[in-house]
Amino acid sequence: MSGLALTFTLIFVFITVLVSMRQKLGLEKDIMIGTIRAAVQLLLVGYVLQFVFRTENLFLIIFIIVMMIAVAAWNAGQRGSGLRGIRWRIALSIGATEALIMLLLLGLGIIEPASQYIIPxxxxxxxxxxxxxxxxxxxxKQDVLxxxxxxxxxxxxxxxxRQAIQQCLKRAVKASMIPTIDGMKTVGIVQLPGMMTGMIIAGADPLEAVRYQILIVFAFTSSAAVTSIILGLLSYRLWFTKELQLRLQDSR
Incomplete structure (x- = not known):
């Protein structure tokens, strides 16, 4: 894609701003800030990845993955405001899931041990x-209340x-996995996933793109199950005080 073609994509942003102004939604500032941040962040990531792909430095690869986990844990932790230590538990859950998936992918030779596969x-x-x-x-939060x-x-x-909150844990794990499972049922029919579409646009063979997308879909399913179960085991005690009283006030 040329620089001029990329500039033309701002038309979509202008349409969104016009709709916001027309409907008096008051989202113009957020849209502009989001647009600038997205462009700057993606360009910076592009330069960083270009450098990492060229050097194949193991420590850089690990650093990038650790940063991804830290940011993800911080963001997801906002849903557990009031629960002390929830963010490091989320980080541990995501980290364990990432380690398991990479161990299987690399150990079984499903992907090559190269940064261009590992990082994306x-x-x-x-x-x-x-x-x-x-x-x-x-x-x-909703189920405990x-x-x-x-x-x-x-x-x-x-x-x-554990016994008192077990049913809430089961329902929360199930609810967290439903979007991933529903996505598996409709992938390729209702939606063409981003990775597969990107590879096809870049000129890859469609069947090769489909193979990688199947890998991602199956990995996502495992990721959803392992993350929610580990997080449940690590965090269920946070919903109680030392005297086994519910922390309903803090969990809202």
Whole structure:
């Protein structure tokens, strides 16, 4: 894509701004800030990745992945405001998921041990895990509040924290995985995923693009399951005080 063609893509931004002004949505400032940030961030990432791909420095690759996990944990942690230590638990959950996926992909020879494969796939996997973590925490908030009576009754009968909140955990894990599972059912029919589309536009063989997209779809499914389950195991105790009282006030 030429620089001139890239400039023409600003037409889509102007259309969005005009719609906001016409409907008096008041989003013009946010749209402009988002546009500038997106362009600057993506250009910077492009230069960084270009350098990393050329050098193939292992420490740089690890640093980039760690930064991705840290940012993802910080963002998803906003859904668990009031829960102390939730962000490092999210980071640990996403990190464990990333380690498992990369171990399988590299150990089984599914992808080559090169930065041009590791970093993009890690980015997509970590991004998916971030969304799952946010959905899990949001589901837990709502479910714990709705099940307050049931949880307190179980505690009164002698159940421990894990037993009392077990059903909420199951429902939250299920809810966090539904978007990923629904995406699997409709991929290629309702939507053509970004990775596959990008490879085809870049001139790759469509069947080769499909193979990589199948890899991503299956990895996303594993990522969703592992992230939500590990996060549930690490965080369920945060919903209680030391005296096993629910932290309903803090979890809102």
């Amino acid at each position: 796939i890690s980015g997509m996997s970590i991004g998916n895990a971030m969304v799952v973590a946010g959905l899990f925490l949001n589901g837990m 709705a099940s307050k009576g049931e949880i307190e009754a179980l505690l009164a009968l002698g159940a421990n924290a």
